[in-house]
Amino acid sequence: MSASDIKKYAFITGATGVIGGEFARAFAERGENLFLTGRDVRKLHDLKADFSERYPSVDIKFCAADLADGESRKKLYKEAEGLIFSTLVNAAGADIQKPFSEYDEEKLTFQIRACFESAVSVCNFVIANRAEKLQIINVSSICGLQPMPNFAVYAASKGALTQFSVALWREYKGKGVNVTAVLPGSVYTRPDVVEYIRSMGFWARRAAKSPRYVVEKSIKAVRKNKKTKIIGALNATVCFFMKFLPASVKLAVIERRWRGSVKDAF
Numbered sequence: 001m002s003a004s005d006i007k008k009y010a011f012i013t014g015a016t017g018v019i020g021g022e023f024a025r026a027f028a029e030r031g032e033n034l035f036l037t038g039r040d041v042r043k044l045h046d047l048k049a050d051f052s053e054r055y056p057s058v059d060i061k062f063c064a065a066d067l068a069d070g071e072s073r074k075k076l077y078k079e080a081e082g083l084i085f086s087t088l089v090n091a092a093g094a095d096i097q098k099p100f101s102e103y104d105e106e107k108l109t110f111q112i113r114a115c116f117e118s119a120v121s122v123c124n125f126v127i128a129n130r131a132e133k134l135q136i137i138n139v140s141s142i143c144g145l146q147p148m149p150n151f152a153v154y155a156a157s158k159g160a161l162t163q164f165s166v167a168l169w170r171e172y173k174g175k176g177v178n179v180t181a182v183l184p185g186s187v188y189t190r191p192d193v194v195e196y197i198r199s200m201g202f203w204a205r206r207a208a209k210s211p212r213y214v215v216e217k218s219i220k221a222v223r224k225n226k227k228t229k230i231i232g233a234l235n236a237t238v239c240f241f242m243k244f245l246p247a248s249v250k251l252a253v254i255e256r257r258w259r260g261s262v263k264d265a266f
């Protein structure tokens with residue numbers, strides 16, 4: 001059997017979420033077989049039923065798992081054993097946003113593991129089971145470019161994910177593995193996020209993007225093996241000029257801007 005005859009899969013975490021679901025749809029449209037995961041088994045069933053009808057030539061497998069839990073990850077990897085992967089999208093994450101004083105131990109470890117540890121672990125598994133060529137998209141955030149008071153745990157976890165991805169990019173350069181950390185700003189996703197974007201004013205609404213836009217830009221970026229990709233020209237411009245502001249000014253502005261704003265859907 002030649003390398004091109006081997007069945008290859010796109011491994012997508014957070015497939016039950018808005019952005020992960022959009023990635024799954026985009027790869028199914030391109031004829032890629034899917035291995036989907038999320039915590040909600042019912043949503044995974046529904047996704048499989050929907051995609052099987054729309055894309056009958058695509059093989060769809062799924063396994064529910066809590067990626068914040070090491071034992072659950074082991075079961076997931078057992079389920080995926082024997083498959084070969086040509087794509088990985090780490091879209092799982094938890095955008096919990098609140099002052100640090102409002103966290104308990106459980107919430108803290110959950111968020112850090114869901115946003116960072118899980119992606120690193122899945123990268124390790126998928127790289128060990130890769131096809132001749134592999135593309136990895138790690139869905140990070142522009143929040144990871146800057147320490148964010150009142151959104152500190154999310155920003156630090158996404159910052160770690162971006163750094164990790166860039167290091168991986170260099171380690172695997174020229175070895176058939178493309179790695180891109182994708183940095184969206186606000187994306188119109190869950191109803192609470194849409195509501196939040198609407199409440200943030202004109203420029204925030206201008207900068208916000210649709211999940212489809214994020215997915216198409218991400219796929220383009222990983223094909224070109226870009227280390228990082230900030231999604232949207234306005235976001236990229238703001239991030240560029242932010243570099244020239246003194247850190248104390250940025251921290252004060254962010255602390256004030258995010259004070260009193262709480263998001264906790266997990």
Ligand SMILES: NC(=O)c1ccc[n+]([C@@H]2O[C@H](COP(=O)([O-])OP(=O)(O)OC[C@H]3O[C@@H](n4cnc5c(N)ncnc54)[C@H](OP(=O)(O)O)[C@@H]3O)[C@@H](O)[C@H]2O)c1
Nearest residue numbers: 014016017018019038039040066067068092093186187189
């Ligand atoms: N929306 C935005 O504005 C925005 C902006 C920048 C970056 N991002 C990032 O984009 C990614 C997707 O966001 P989204 O807006 O599509 O969010 P979402 O709809 O809330 O989806 C989050 C996904 O992560 C999964 N997940 C969370 N914790 C998990 C865990 N412990 N184990 C396994 N799966 C877990 C959820 O699974 P279940 O639903 O099955 O629990 C869901 O599939 C996240 O990493 C987020 O940080 C989002």
